[in-house]
Amino acid sequence: MIHYTKAKLSDIILMQDVVQPEVEKGIILFRSSDEMATNIRSYILAKEDEKIIGFGALHFHADDLAEIRSLVVKDGFRGRGVGKGIVQTLMVEGEGLGVKKVFTLTYQKAFFESVGFSEIPKEALPTHKIWADCIKCKHFPICDEIALIKTI
Template sequence: MIRKAKMSDVFEMKELINSYATDGCMLPRSLDSLYTYIRDFAVMEDNGKIVGCCGVHPDWEDLGEVVSFAVAKPYTRQGNGTKLLEACIEDAKTIGLGKLFVLTSSPEFFKKKGFTEIKREELPWKIWADCVNCSKYPDCNSISLIKEI
């Protein structure tokens, strides 16, 4: 089941996201960040346990970012990531976004979903605020992709 995230989901979301951050696959999230941006997130639940999450963070006029996209390893490669991303795309459309971008170390998944690679410099400077706090800055290996929705 996919639904909007609730405050009571934050601890499980943080654990899931930060398990990937520990592997160097994504940025870690603090409890403060998740509580602050809880309305940006959808979660996937299985028998009361959070097994996936994904956020859509509006960044500029009609541009939003897919953030903290994570599916628990036992639930990967079963279409769950696709369902979660589709729910986030629908949420983005609901609030009036026309484009979504993602910074990822796994570009192939997003390319299969219609995202195309772009130069990082084509994105608004506003998005780089998170990058400065990243342990990989300035030697980032993330690929920038975008999709019209």
């Protein structure tokens, strides 16, 4: 059975193991242990038999705007609703904190559309997003990720 829980500092090394293949492919940005520790409250884990099979983070950009980032499901567990469960858990948490809109930058357009997100122009994203995260990407400045947003 899959359950969703907040991440703990002791989970960081295992989380990095789960995301490493996607980082190597350039699909997800590398996050250092220090950066993950600083943002540990943002992460939701998906676990099965107490093993981390996926995670995602809800990062806040304004008093009513957040971003789903670092969403990953371990190979072999995809197609079982794990990603959808992580997104739903993050959306409920965001709503409880007063978030009105949630965006993402992703290569997985169809997945995010399946959970209610709609494509928007990247230019609609907060400028500080581009300089804080995107500049660290190996694809920058030629970004082929898709921006999507959902109103809660």
